[in-house]
Structure formats: structure tokens, C-alpha cells
Amino acid sequence: MKTLKVNLDRKTNHSYEIHIGEEILDRMGMILARNGWAGRYIMITDNRIDALHGDRVKSALEKCDLRVDRIAVEHGEASKVIGTVLAVTEKLTALGADRQTALVALGGGVIGDLAGFVASIYMRGIPVIQIPTTLLAQADSSIGGKNGVDTPSGKNLLGTFYQPKGVFIDIAFLRTLPDESFRSGLAEVIKYGAIESPELLDDLETAAAAGALREVSFLERIVTAACRIKKGIVELDERELGLRRILNFGHTVGHAVEAASGYTLSHGESVAIGMVAAATLAERLHYLPADDRRRIVSVIRAAGLPDRIPGNLDLDSIRSRIARDKKKEGEIVHFVLLKKLGTPFVNGGVPAELVKETLEGLRQ
């Protein structure tokens, strides 16, 4: 038997910049024109965002002599499915998109995931630029290249790690963001506070008390803080082999609650409940001081997010969904817990009985 080695160990060149500010679309156009990532651009957006911001983004790019086309899908989670991936693919070919075409994801987490995934598999990969328009996407999901879509047999079952060429975060988009979506984004910001930066929680509580959660300077500050934390984690563990798992704080129970509610609870509401569950588990296992757990609960309330499991949800359904969580490996369910605020760790051995008691205790 002969053995040949294919030597592909080399330096990759996947670095990119996150630009954050208010009304930065014109500067974005200039940056795209200067970098020449593609000969033409196709915006992927949803009908709601398109009506609000589509023309403005398109003309900001056209002012810089960039060719822009546009594909709009239905607004909402129902578009984050493999069927939409195929529909967008058909539209891309109809527009004659080739390897010299870049996608521009204009929208929230659904659009970012959809466009990121399509870009990663269309003709074996074309560039994608992220323009997140929701707080959740600006503070979290537009950074780090993780994407995914649902299939009939699972949430986020198909996806890739695929880094964008650049991320442009215009805080001005948040003006038109509905309250529920805004609160959903705050849940992820609280997550970053809990796992890395308790000062972020101070900032959030102060703003909430002053009724200033929607002020631009505050938003720019928390988005920048969240992006800085996330980028640091992604730099160390791009493909979620270890450290990056701490970003799932609140998500193990959160995903299960979200699914058990039939998606009537938003992602942010579910993650808020999941963070309280994780903090409670951590306290019961004698890791997290009670004060830290209470602190998390109080910030969640200040943000207008739920800290209890709605009484109409079936706890057995939540528990069986936790066991099936796609982050399970073999039979072990990984929980991200805290030793104190800002100090997360992954615990693979939480007793099932304790999970059960904790969920029961959190029921409304």
C-alpha cells in the first residue's frame, strides 16, 4: 500500500472588519467599492425590511457605481428553511449570478443565516457581506460566520461556518425595530454580560431605569461591547470545537422552551428563560453565588423579558427536547453554567433529576 499526503496546512485569510456607527451606509458603499470583492452585488432581504430600507441601501451602493440586484423573501422564521435556500438559488441563476457576484444580507438573524448559507454553497462559495438590521443580528448573529437552516427533521440541521467579507452595523436601523424584536436582542446582550462582562449588565440596568434603552449612544455602546466579546471568542474557536460553546449559555433550555411553545415565545424570550434555568442549575450545583443568579434575573426583568416558564408549556416536552438537543454528543447533554458572573464553563454531567426540579421550580 502506497500513501500520499495532501498537504493543505497553510495560513488562511479569513479576517474581516466589523464597522459600527450611525448612518454608515454611504461609507459602506465606499468601502465596498474600494475593496472590489465582487463585480456585482445581490441583496438578500425580506419583504418587511425591503419596504423599510431596501431602496436606501440599494442607492447607497449605486452611488458608488456598484451594480445591485435584489431578492426579497417572506419576513419571519418560516423563511429560514431549506426550501427558501433553493428558491433563492433559482433566483440567483435567473439573475445570472456567477462567481464574481457577492451577496449582501440585509435583515435580521433569519436573513443573515439564509444568505450566509446560500453564499457558502452557491457555486462552491461566493462572498457575502452582512448588514444586520435587528439588535439580535447586530450584537450577535452577524458575527462569526455560523449559519443554518431548518429541514423537516430538525432546526439548523443544515449549515456551515462561513465568514463574511465584512459586517456593517448601522445603529440607525434599530429605530424601526418592533419592541418584541428589540427585547429579543437584549437577551443576547445580557448573555454577553453574564458570560464575560458584568459591566454590560450595569450599563443595561442603568439605561432601563432611565428609560434610555433605545438611545443611540447606549445602543452603539452595547452592540460594540457584544461584538468585541463575540469576536474574541470566535477568533479563538471559529468552528465551535470548545470555547465557542459558552455562547450557548441559556440556549440548551432556551431552544427546548422555544420549540415546546410552538415558537410562540421569541428566541430572546426563550433564551432569557434558559439563562435563568442555567443560573439556577449553577447555583444548585454550588458553583454560582445566589446573588449572581438574582442579578441575572433582575436584569432580565428590567429588559422586559420573562424569567419563568409559562404555565401552559409541557415540562416533559421541554425535557425530552433538551435530551435531543443537537449539541448533545453521544448521550451527554452539555450545559453552559457559570462559576460567577463573567466566568462560564461547560458542564456535561448535570443530573436529569436536577434539571427536572429546576424546570418545575421555574414554572409560572
Place this chain on the structure above:
Amino acid sequence: MKTLKVNLDRKTNHSYEIHIGEEILDRMGMILARNGWAGRYIMITDNRIDALHGDRVKSALEKCDLRVDRIAVEHGEASKVIGTVLAVTEKLTALGADRQTALVALGGGVIGDLAGFVASIYMRGIPVIQIPTTLLAQADSSIGGKNGVDTPSGKNLLGTFYQPKGVFIDIAFLRTLPDESFRSGLAEVIKYGAIESPELLDDLETAAAAGALREVSFLERIVTAACRIKKGIVELDERELGLRRILNFGHTVGHAVEAASGYTLSHGESVAIGMVAAATLAERLHYLPADDRRRIVSVIRAAGLPDRIPGNLDLDSIRSRIARDKKKEGEIVHFVLLKKLGTPFVNGGVPAELVKETLEGLRQ
């Protein structure tokens, strides 16, 4: 406007080994067991290969205490489509496949592409091991990580570059390979001879004259030579940004002829015709000596492959398909031509009239 940089420039670890020999399945089992790439393995194969070799491969792995399941799709090109990707995905979830699962692609180019693509997007990427069973897959498509499937709007429209963990080439599989498929593989071997190693053409002609094209020692020699050439090219240009394009020698006209025939011509037959067309173009443009062009034609004939376009094919249809070739960028069609045997180059400016005349001249 603030700018944060996400620093992802780092060393990747994508190297892998190609093992080539006769009856190497037992050694493969030991290598997999030793490397521990996954906690369990799921074989992706087609019904024809499964009937011939499925049990043998499965038991070779089980002898080494590896857990093996199996998914078989229909034999043939019709399985290299996005619909099969989704069907396989459903079966993987039904089998409980998670991130600790690796796929084993057992089959020809269709299975390698299908399993490679599924592995690259299932739960954002799980390991894949390639066990190519056809000459085409052994000498060419199982190496280099390029995969793709068809959608209603295009051939290979969706795909990724995704490297396997290892490639195991057992020459013994070629014993059961039908003649047409065998000749199809020879076309790719001739391609490697034409672009890099004229000695490979000598070897092939000698074996053909001696009626020894199916002898194991000859096959092991040409497969190893082709793998060595391909690995060298892939090492320099994993993502086909430049050099790797020379692997498309014969494929621009080849793909067009294949499609225009309604896929009644095999890939290898089409590439053979495409190589004659490229050589003829190169000669007419005063790059390639006439002797070298005649040499290519004579090896193609010796291998039992066609060197003329069948009279029933529509030349206009072939020409318009060349213009739409997915490798076009903007309006330029890239042809891989030769300066002499072993010296390929990419020419973007072949006059349309010359292409037309060449195709007419090659008509039967």
C-alpha cells in the same frame, strides 16, 4: 464609525492521506480505528455498489470494532441532485447521526460528491472518508474536496470545497467496473497525461497495445500517478482561484457536449471529445504542435474513447452551452489550452468564430 477586526488568519489543519493498494480494506479499518475521527460511521453508497461491495466494507470496519450504518441511494447521475441531499439528511437524523458521526463515501463520483457535500453541511460539517470504487473517482474526483450537486437550474450549482479526512483507494474494486465506466476513468487519466505527464500517455498506449489496460499493476501505477499530479495542484490552489483551473482541460467543450447529448454520452466520452477540441483550438492558435495534437487523439482512440462529435448533436446547442458554462466570469469563457504536452495554460480570449469552426471540423 468604529471598526473592529475579526482576526481569523491562522494555520488550518486540512492535510490528509491517500492510501492506494490492492485489497486494503482491512488496513483501512485499522487506520480508522487508530485515528478515532468519529464515534460511529455511516456509509453512503448506491444500490449497485452496495450489492457488490457493501457487506465487505461494512464487515472490514466492524472487525475493528467500529459502529457502521448504511444509507444506499439509487445508482446513477440522477442521484447527484439536491433532492437526494435532503433525503440522505432525513435518513441521517433518523439514524441519530450527530457531530461525532463520520460519513464514508463508498462509490463513484456521484457518491463522492453527494456524501462530501452532505458532510460539509450536516450540522455545519462532519468528517467524511472517501472510498472511491470507479477509475474516475480513484484517479480524480475523490481527491481535492471539490463537490457539487445539480438543481433544476444548473449542474453542480450547489457545492463546497470540503476535504476528506482520508482517501482509501482499493484497486480491487476496479475488477467489477463495467467497461464504459472504465473508459470514462481513462479519459481523466489521459487528461493528467496531457496537462502534466506525457509519460503517462506512453504507459497507457503501451498497455492498450498489450491488451493490459485492466491489469492491476498498470492500474495502480496510473492511479498513483494521477493522484500525485492532482494532489500537487490542489496543494497549490485548493479553492480553484487560479492554477487548479487547468484540471478543466477538455471540460469546457466536454460539459457542453455531455449536456447537448442529453447525457447519453458519458462524462469520460464527453471529456475525450473536449480534449480533442481544446488541442485543436490550441493548434489553430499556433500554440500546440500538430504532432502533440495527433498524439492526444491517438491515445484517446487507443483507450476506446471517441475523438469526434456525434453527427446527431446540435452544434448551436453546444456553442450556447459553452457560453453559459459556469466557469465563465462576466462575458469571458476560459479555455484551458496546451503550449505542448504537459504545459497547459488558461486562455480567456478564444474568438467565437474559431470555436465554431473547430466544432464543425470535429463533427462526425
